[in-house]
Amino acid sequence: MDDIKIKLKFPIYMDYQATTPMDPRVLDAMLPYFTEKFGNPHSRSHSMGWESGEAIEIARKQVAGLIGANSKEIIFTSGATESNNLAIKGAAQFYKDQKNHIITVKTEHKCILDACRHLEQLGFEVTYLPVNEDGLLDLNLLKLAIKNETLMVSVMAVNNEIGVIQPIKEIGSICKERGVLFHTDAAQAFGKIPLDVEEMNIDMLSISGHKAYGPKGIGALYVRRKPRVRLEPLINGGGQERGFRSGTLPTPLVVGLGEAAKIAAESMKEDYQIIKKLSDKFCTRILDSIPDVYLNGSRDMRWPGCINISFAYIEGESMILAIKELAVSSGSACTSASLEPSYVLRALGVEEELAHTSIRFGFGRFTTEEEIDYTISVLEGAVQKLRDMSPLWEMAQEGIDLKSIKWSDH
Amino acid sequence: MAYSEKVINHYENPRNVGSMDKNSKDVGTGLVGAPSCGDVMKLQLKISKDGVIEDAKFKTFGCGSAIASSSLITEWVKGKTLDEAQKIKNIDIVEHLSLPPVKIHCSVLAEDAIKSAISDYKKKNS
Numbered sequence: 449m450d451d452i453k454i455k456l457k458f459p460i461y462m463d464y465q466a467t468t469p470m471d472p473r474v475l476d477a478m479l480p481y482f483t484e485k486f487g488n489p490h491s492r493s494h495s496m497g498w499e500s501g502e503a504i505e506i507a508r509k510q511v512a513g514l515i516g517a518n519s520k521e522i523i524f525t526s527g528a529t530e531s532n533n534l535a536i537k538g539a540a541q542f543y544k545d546q547k548n549h550i551i552t553v554k555t556e557h558k559c560i561l562d563a564c565r566h567l568e569q570l571g572f573e574v575t576y577l578p579v580n581e582d583g584l585l586d587l588n589l590l591k592l593a594i595k596n597e598t599l600m601v602s603v604m605a606v607n608n609e610i611g612v613i614q615p616i617k618e619i620g621s622i623c624k625e626r627g628v629l630f631h632t633d634a635a636q637a638f639g640k641i642p643l644d645v646e647e648m649n650i651d652m653l654s655i656s657g658h659k660a661y662g663p664k665g666i667g668a669l670y671v672r673r674k675p676r677v678r679l680e681p682l683i684n685g686g687g688q689e690r691g692f693r694s695g696t697l698p699t700p701l702v703v704g705l706g707e708a709a710k711i712a713a714e715s716m717k718e719d720y721q722i723i724k725k726l727s728d729k730f731c732t733r734i735l736d737s738i739p740d741v742y743l744n745g746s747r748d749m750r751w752p753g754c755i756n757i758s759f760a761y762i763e764g765e766s767m768i769l770a771i772k773e774l775a776v777s778s779g780s781a782c783t784s785a786s787l788e789p790s791y792v793l794r795a796l797g798v799e800e801e802l803a804h805t806s807i808r809f810g811f812g813r814f815t816t817e818e819e820i821d822y823t824i825s826v827l828e829g830a831v832q833k834l835r836d837m838s839p840l841w842e843m844a845q846e847g848i849d850l851k852s853i854k855w856s857d858h
Numbered sequence: 859m860a861y862s863e864k865v866i867n868h869y870e871n872p873r874n875v876g877s878m879d880k881n882s883k884d885v886g887t888g889l890v891g892a893p894s895c896g897d898v899m900k901l902q903l904k905i906s907k908d909g910v911i912e913d914a915k916f917k918t919f920g921c922g923s924a925i926a927s928s929s930l931i932t933e934w935v936k937g938k939t940l941d942e943a944q945k946i947k948n949i950d951i952v953e954h955l956s957l958p959p960v961k962i963h964c965s966v967l968a969e970d971a972i973k974s975a976i977s978d979y980k981k982k983n984s
Contacts, residue, residue, distance in 0.1 A: 762919070763924075801893035801894050839899070840893060840898055842900075
């Protein structure tokens with residue numbers, strides 16, 4: 449263990465769902481556009497503008513290529529939160545006189561749920577579908593929820609908290625058959641798993657730069673042209689991005705997102721295989737060897753770089769403190785002012801006491817086997833230490849049913 | 859969340875972790891909190907015939923502040939009479955550990971644990 453420790457850099461980054469480190473190749477591609485190639489990409493009257501404009505169009509092609517789209521269908525935004533807002537609110541506002549019902553899922557990212565809540569206040573109707581215990585959407589429930597007034601279905605591709613992959617292709621074909629728009633938040637999926645807007649019948653798809661080894665502050669929204677999807681813009685102005693999103697494009701960031709997409713196209717398969725191998729090792733050692741440890745979400749239908757685990761009888765925040773050499777995130781939101789456990793885990797039916805014990809481990813392109821080995825050994829020690837200190841573990845070992853006790857809730 | 863040095867110290871070197879025989883007459887056991895709220899403390903006090911706390915042990919399921927609060931009170935109560943121990947207030951714990959507002963409930967729980975352990979002892983010996 450000490451041998452391994454010498455090679456490692458601390459803290460070990462295991463929070464790839466929060467953000468990813470930028471690939472050094474992305475930075476190299478961006479740098480000239482901060483300094484000598486600073487022209488406004490929308491300037492049409494001189495070569496400096498053309499130079500930036502061309503760089504933007506190359507990036508647009510690179511992003512489009514990764515999802516099987518045409519480059520004209522890519523709108524650059526400030527990130528996935530803006531893309532999701534534009535897709536949901538933009539479509540709702542444009543089509544409100546024809547249809548006013550939106551379907552989404554309880555485990556979506558906060559920005560989807562919050563945009564939907566906002567629309568509810570404006571008089572739209574929103575259905576929040578439940579998920580199965582494995583975190584996946586029941587397609588029959590989706591079919592039943594679609595009605596004549598349904599404008600759009602929004603279901604994320606890869607969940608940010610538990611890593612499960614929703615059946616996007618099946619959802620797309622249901623939406624197509626029923627004449628409903630299909631939007632997917634692919635912030636955690638873009639560049640990680642194959643996505644094809646034609647094959648999957650996706651009408652709108654949200655992209656984030658910094659979840660895919662690109663820069664922060666840039667994202668994109670794919671908007672289908674055939675048949676044309678119309679949106680009411682959130683930001684009005686000079687009519688850039690086909691009028692969907694005004695404002696001067698940040699050339700260096702756009703170039704960075706394009707480069708990130710290009711690298712992902714080249715290395716997605718290899719990245720996946722390496723991450724899968726590391727993730728399998730981690731799961732075998734932690735899930736299959738330590739008692740009373742549970743994986744949240746489907747084991748098979750998942751992005752292997754996101755592993756959310758409940759360590760029964762160990763409160764999540766104390767676990768994070770015990771493994772402070774690892775940069776991880778608590779599945780429960782109790783590190784914030786709110787003491788509520790994660791709404792995503794609750795939607796899976798994970799009981800509150802177990803939701804409080806959940807930790808998310810995120811692996812990515814730069815995770816090494818030494819880091820995984822070290823993480824496993826640190827975790828084994830922490831579980832031992834904290835369970836020795838846990839009155840709940842002691843009671844469970846004595847055979848006491850914790851549910852039979854009348855707890856003093858506060 | 860940034861923890862104070864004292865919290866980290868107690869968390870990393872918790873004092874008096876362990877258990878005593880809960881059926882023993884000279885041991886009072888307090889079990890407070892709830893798993894669904896994310897913290898449960900078990901405090902046990904060994905009390906001499908003349909009402910002095912001779913030993914204290916704890917086990918806690920909870921965040922760093924909850925573990926530190928329980929570790930701290932085991933140090934504080936040792937050698938105190940029951941009356942003295944009952945005078946320990948949560949605000950003393952908050953001040954000593956520099957707990958932020960969001961963690962005040964941990965200190966409240968620790969104060970409750972002392973009261974609950976003493977009341978268990980008194981019930982056994984009445």
